[in-house]
Amino acid sequence: MTDANAPAACAALAAEGLSDAPLRLRNLCKRYGGALVVDGIDLELAPGRCHGLLGPNGAGKTTTLRLALGLVGADAGTVELLGHPMPAAAAQARRKVGVVPQVDSLDPDFTVRENLLTYGRYFGLSGREIDARVPELLEFAGLAGKADAPVQTLSGGMKRRLTLARALVNDPDLIFLDEPTTGLDPQARHLIWQGLRRLIARGKTLLLTTHFMDEAERLCDVISVIDHGRVIARGSPRELIIGHIEPHVVEVFGDALAEWKVCAAGLCRRCEQAGETLFCYTDSPERVVAALESRPGLRYLHRPANLEDVFLKLTGRDLRD
Amino acid sequence: MIEFAWYPVWRRNFLVWKKLAGPSLLGNLADPLLYMLGLGYGLGRLLPEVEGVPYLNFLAAGMLAYSVMNSASFETLYSAFSRMHVQKTWDAILNTPLTLKDVVLGELFWATSKSLLSGVAILLVIAALGLYADIRLLLALLPVALLTGFCFAGLGLAINAVSPNYDFFMYYFTLAITPMVLLGGVFYPPSALPDWLGGIAAWLPLTHAVELARPLVLGRVPEDIALHVLALLAYGAVGYAAALALTRRRLLK
Numbered sequence: 205m206t207d208a209n210a211p212a213a214c215a216a217l218a219a220e221g222l223s224d225a226p227l228r229l230r231n232l233c234k235r236y237g238g239a240l241v242v243d244g245i246d247l248e249l250a251p252g253r254c255h256g257l258l259g260p261n262g263a264g265k266t267t268t269l270r271l272a273l274g275l276v277g278a279d280a281g282t283v284e285l286l287g288h289p290m291p292a293a294a295a296q297a298r299r300k301v302g303v304v305p306q307v308d309s310l311d312p313d314f315t316v317r318e319n320l321l322t323y324g325r326y327f328g329l330s331g332r333e334i335d336a337r338v339p340e341l342l343e344f345a346g347l348a349g350k351a352d353a354p355v356q357t358l359s360g361g362m363k364r365r366l367t368l369a370r371a372l373v374n375d376p377d378l379i380f381l382d383e384p385t386t387g388l389d390p391q392a393r394h395l396i397w398q399g400l401r402r403l404i405a406r407g408k409t410l411l412l413t414t415h416f417m418d419e420a421e422r423l424c425d426v427i428s429v430i431d432h433g434r435v436i437a438r439g440s441p442r443e444l445i446i447g448h449i450e451p452h453v454v455e456v457f458g459d460a461l462a463e464w465k466v467c468a469a470g471l472c473r474r475c476e477q478a479g480e481t482l483f484c485y486t487d488s489p490e491r492v493v494a495a496l497e498s499r500p501g502l503r504y505l506h507r508p509a510n511l512e513d514v515f516l517k518l519t520g521r522d523l524r525d
Numbered sequence: 526m527i528e529f530a531w532y533p534v535w536r537r538n539f540l541v542w543k544k545l546a547g548p549s550l551l552g553n554l555a556d557p558l559l560y561m562l563g564l565g566y567g568l569g570r571l572l573p574e575v576e577g578v579p580y581l582n583f584l585a586a587g588m589l590a591y592s593v594m595n596s597a598s599f600e601t602l603y604s605a606f607s608r609m610h611v612q613k614t615w616d617a618i619l620n621t622p623l624t625l626k627d628v629v630l631g632e633l634f635w636a637t638s639k640s641l642l643s644g645v646a647i648l649l650v651i652a653a654l655g656l657y658a659d660i661r662l663l664l665a666l667l668p669v670a671l672l673t674g675f676c677f678a679g680l681g682l683a684i685n686a687v688s689p690n691y692d693f694f695m696y697y698f699t700l701a702i703t704p705m706v707l708l709g710g711v712f713y714p715p716s717a718l719p720d721w722l723g724g725i726a727a728w729l730p731l732t733h734a735v736e737l738a739r740p741l742v743l744g745r746v747p748e749d750i751a752l753h754v755l756a757l758l759a760y761g762a763v764g765y766a767a768a769l770a771l772t773r774r775r776l777l778k
Contacts, residue, residue, distance in 0.1 A: 237778075247605075248575060273620065275620075275777055276777055276778065294624075295622040295623070295624060296622070298620065298621060298622045299622050301620075303620035305613070305616065305620065307613055307616075309612065309614060309616055309617035309618075311537070311541070311612070311614060312612060313541045313544060314540070314541070318540065322533070322536075322537050322540065323617070323621070324694065325536065325537075326618055326621035326622070326623050327621055327622060328622065351569040373650070374621075379538050397571075451710035
C-alpha cells in the first residue's frame with residue numbers, strides 16, 4: 205500500500221470496521237420469554253485494548269458475553285469470535301479465548317496445580333505442556349509457592365487470581381472477564397488490576413463487565429454503557445465524561461437542604477437529589493462553593509465529575525434488581 | 526481426538542475419586558456385603574433352597590445388580606448435581622472448546638466406570654465366598670455390570686437435568702429405585718409375584734439386569750439375552766438423550 209492510498213484505505217477500513225477485530229457483534233438480539241434482553245447490540249473490539257461493558261443489573265451484560273462465547277444462539281444478528289462465526293464454530297474459536305466467570309467455579313477438591321492441569325486438558329493440552337506453563341501462571345497470579353495448596357485453603361482474592369491464571373492456561377488472545385473483582389477487598393482488587401494491565405501490555409484483548417466505575421475508568425480504553433439491552437453510550441472514560449456531563453460536581457448535604465435546593469437551581473446547570481444529598485452539576489463550581497460558604501447549615505464536597513456521574517445520568521438512579 | 530473429547534471430563538472425575546478412593550471403595554463393598562451376610566445368612570436360615578440353591582447364592586446376583594444400580598444412580602444424581610449446580614464445574618468446562626455433549630458423555634462414562642467398579646467388588650465377594658457354579662460364566666458378569674451401569678447412569682443424568690435441588694432426588698429413589706429393588710427380582714424370583722405385578726416388573730430395567738446376572742452366578746446361560754441387553758441399552762440411551770436435551774435447556778438457554 206502506498207502512502208497516497210493510505211487515507212482512502214483508512215476510510216474504507218473505518219466504514220467496514222476493523223478487519224482483525226477479535227470480537228464483532230452485529231445487531232445482536234436475544235429474547236427470553238417476552239423480554240428483549242439484548243436488543244440490537246453492535247460491538248467491535250480493537251485488538252490489544254481493554255473494553256468495558258457497563259450497565260446496571262439486568263442490562264444484558266452477561267447475556268451479551270454468553271452470546272459472544274457461543275454458549276447461546278442469538279435470535280437475530282451475528283457474532284464473529286476470533287474470525288469464527290458463532291455459535292457454529294464455537295469450539296474452534298474458544299481455543300484461543302479465556303474466561304473469568306462471575307461465579308467461582310474452581311475445583312474445590314483439587315490443589316492449585318491440579319486446577320490448572322485439569323482445566324488445560326479441556327483445551328487438548330498435554331500434561332507436560334501445562335506443567336511447563338504452571339510456574340509462569342502462578343507467578344503472574346501472585347501464587348508462587350502455592351502450587352500444592354488445596355483450593356479450599358485460599359482466600360477469596362487468591363481464588364480470584366487463580367481463576368484469572370486458569371483463564372490464561374491456553375494462552376488466549378481474547379479474555380472475557382465477568383465482574384472480576386466483585387466481592388474483593390481493595391488490596392485484592394489492586395492486585396487483579398495490576399495483572400490485567402500486564403495482560404494489556406502483552407497485547408491481549410480484554411472484554412470486561414463491571415459495576416465498579418473506578419475499575420472501568422482505570423482499565424478500559426473504550427467503554428460501552430448498556431441499558432435495557434442496548435448500547436446507550438460509547439467512548440473512552442474521558443470522552444464519556446466530557447461528552448455527557450458537566451465537569452464539576454458539588455455534593456451538598458445538611459439540614460438546610462430544602463432552601464438550598466431553590467437557590468442551587470439558579471447556580472447550577474443540573475441538580476439531582478438522591479436521599480439526603482443534592483448533586484449539583486456545574487461548569488463554574490466557584491460560584492456554587494462561594495454561595496455554600498455562607499450557609500452554615502450545609503456541608504459539601506466539591507469534586508471533578510467522574511464516570512459514575514455519567515453512568516447515573518445515563519441509566520438513572522432507580523434501583524435495579 | 527474429537528471422538529474422545531469427553532475424556533478430560535472423565536479424567537477430572539477420576540482424579541477427584543482417586544483422592545477419596547479408600548472410603549469410596551469401602552462404601553462399594555460394605556453396603557452390599559452387609560445385605561448379603563445379613564439377609565443371606567439370617568433370612569437364608571429360615572428358607573429352604575430357592576431355585577435349587579442356598580438363599581445366599583440366589584441373592585448374590587441380585588446384590589450385584591442392586592449395587593451397580595445404586596452406584597450409578599448416586600454418582601449421576603448427588604455427585605453430578607454437585608458438579609453441575611453447586612460447584613459450577615460444568616459451566617467452567619463449557620467456556621473451553623468442550624461442548625455440553627462432551628460433558629454429559631464424560632459424566633455418563635464416568636458413572637458407568639464407577640458402577641462397574643462396585644460390580645467388580647461384589648464379583649470378588651461372590652468368588653471369595655464360593656457362591657458361583659462356573660468361573661467362566663462368572664466373568665460374563667462384567668459386561669452385565671457395565672450394561673447395568675450404563676443404563677442407570679443414563680437414567681440418573683436425565684433426572685439430574687431436571688432437579689431443582691438435592692431433595693428432588695427422593696422422588697426418583699422413592700418412585701423408581703425402591704420399587705425396582707423390591708419388584709425387580711433382587712430378593713426373590715419374579716415368578717413369586719402375582720401375574721399383574723410380574724407383568725409390570727418385567728418392564729423395569731433392574732429386572733433385565735437381574736435376569737442376566739442370576740443365571741450366570743448359578744452356572745447357566747441366561748435366556749433371552751438379546752432382549753435384556755437391548756432393554757438395558759435402550760433405557761440407558763433414552764436416558765442419555767433426554768439428559769443431553771434437558772441439560773442443554775437448563776444450562777444453555
